[in-house]
Amino acid sequence: MSSERLTEDRPSGASRGPAAGLLAALLLACAVLLGTCAPARAESAGPGPTASTIAGALATDPVYVDPFYSAAVTPTQQRALADQIAGTGLPIKVVLVPLKKGDAFDGSARALASVVKERLGLQKLILITTDDYGKWLNGTEWPTDAHQTRDAAAAVGFLDELDDAGLAARVGRAVELIEDGNGTEVYEAETAELDKKYSARPEDDRSASGSSGGPGTPLVVAAVLLLVGGGGVFLTHRRRSPRHTAFTFPDAVFAADEAADEAGLRRRAADELLALGEAVEDADGTTTPGLGRALDAYDAAGRVLDAAQGLPDLAGVLALVAEGRSALAPAPGLPLCFFDPRHGTSVRRTTWRPLGRRERVDVAVCEDCDRALRARRSPQVLAVRDRGRTVPYFEVPAGRSLWAATGYGSLLSGPDDTLAARVGSGGFSRALRRSEDHDAAGD
Structure with missing residues (x-):
């Protein structure tokens, strides 16, 4: 298998205007947060399951929930998600596991999706997983992104209605968007709204000035708050080329x-x-x-x-x-x-x-x-x-x-x-x- 991976088409600062400044600040804030928060999450997650374990469970149930998420997705909620998926008639599988460096997938949501797909041996598959940071959702569909799976999974991170919702509700909403086939429309509407809110701020609030905190301090602080409150998904789910929906990993994985x-x-x-x-x-x-x-x-x-x-x-x-x-x-x-x-x-x-x-x-x-x-x-x-x-x-x-x-x-x-x-x-x-x-x- 080739080592081709998904690519991200990130807009340049010249073409995106105010959003470019926000994205730069988010990148800086993300680096700070990942350096302080990720180890604690990884330590608590335990060794994690292997792809064989996950595929074995998915052979009889479309939803796999690692014990780490048992409080976030109860058995009752898991059954409800399974029933919802059955009602769509689509080949949807859900894998909710914490990821960390050194686990069976080396902390990569992409590797998780690719290896699980290989283990299942299915030609047509819609897979919803947790992302590298553990809080958001990734969506992948084979052989093509016909149901806008990637954008559907990404969109739930921006929906105001899900601000206080749990993981089960987020997965359920992603399944709804996939079934409706309008994930891209919802994603683009929500991210456009985010850009509009940022652009509406006074220019001096968005300037790279500050007497005590150094250049860009207000923006970086805002970016940190946005990451903590839900904006971290902005980094991982910006628009990506639909030509690279499917991806592969080396046989060694x-x-x-x-x-x-x-x-x-x-x-x-x-x-x-x-x-x-x-x-x-x-x-x-x-x-x-x-x-x-x-x-x-x-x-x-x-x-x-x-x-x-x-x-x-x-x-x-x-x-x-x-x-x-x-x-x-x-x-x-x-x-x-x-x-x-x-x-x-x-x-x-x-x-x-x-x-x-x-x-x-x-x-x-x-x-x-x-x-x-x-x-x-x-x-x-x-x-x-x-x-x-x-x-x-x-x-x-x-x-x-x-x-x-x-x-x-x-x-x-x-x-x-x-x-x-x-x-x-x-x-x-x-x-x-x-x-x-x-x-x-x-x-």
């Missing part, structure tokens, strides 16, 4: 995101497998009736780890280790979370109906997924690439995925039907070969 996920999970799987081996060695065969099953699980986990080709297989190692530990325990435990074994221990079993299907399945869920289901939200799922798209792992045909066929243990038929037994009978290796043949054929 995507590779780094996926490699970080896989490398970390591989280390975790190896550590947990080693711990299971030690537990098996320490177990007393006379008092541990499940020792044989634990040994089978240990052997199967080692074989899967050796042949693992990505996150789903490494998650399978975790599930097999959990099965081995359960065999060593006095009473059998639940399998790991059906939606994503990386979530850890399940707290209960529940019935769940996949989106768009009539049948229900009985699955084991972790505490977070249980809470999401009770709130009628879609839980975060382990996502995989299949046929060029990012989908929940359980949507891969069972013949090409042992994990889809078994739900990482949740869908097994009885006490003798175990993940270790499936691996031991060749279920994993057969599915792996079919998956490789499928990829080679480009089906």
Whole structure:
């Protein structure tokens, strides 16, 4: 992929008149504010999710809200936004995450949008995200900006009606503008009004003079206040050429995101497998009736780890280790979370109906997924690439995925039907070969 990025067509001082002075002051004020405010925000934001995590969640819900924004967009508001998006009939997705230097997207809203789009594998997509500074919205549409998405997202930062509105209301208004297809009209009207208000000020108020504060002090102070109160979006959302709506990032961005996920999970799987081996060695065969099953699980986990080709297989190692530990325990435990074994221990079993299907399945869920289901939200799922798209792992045909066929243990038929037994009978290796043949054929 090329490294072409969006460009900004900023008007010159000669062509824009008074607005050029305001823009210059805003740039100076922005530099001051970013130097003092951004680190505190970044420190509080935490490590942040990866694109794979976000894409997995978006596979079942059009709105992804990072826990950092949970107070700003409640589960009820998230469901309302999802319903609003469904009503538009447009391929709109919303990703609300805090960004900071050093995260999976290096603090760039553009990188976030580009990588998430790649993970989703959708040709047509309208994506609304938070921007680099965390308070405003960015809008991007593929393959062209047919619904004026960029200006619609930018416009909400200028609307007086949203001065005291929360993040959910801002996203909802952006969705409305995108559906109406008049984002550019609203954006231009609001920014023209801003320029008009500035131009109407007396000339001496806009002069670069001041006896105590140095040149331009009143204007800089006004710019700082404007940034704090909402004008920061003026810098990032000035008119940009519609010829550069779509943008791309180097393959390294995507590779780094996926490699970080896989490398970390591989280390975790190896550590947990080693711990299971030690537990098996320490177990007393006379008092541990499940020792044989634990040994089978240990052997199967080692074989899967050796042949693992990505996150789903490494998650399978975790599930097999959990099965081995359960065999060593006095009473059998639940399998790991059906939606994503990386979530850890399940707290209960529940019935769940996949989106768009009539049948229900009985699955084991972790505490977070249980809470999401009770709130009628879609839980975060382990996502995989299949046929060029990012989908929940359980949507891969069972013949090409042992994990889809078994739900990482949740869908097994009885006490003798175990993940270790499936691996031991060749279920994993057969599915792996079919998956490789499928990829080679480009089906």
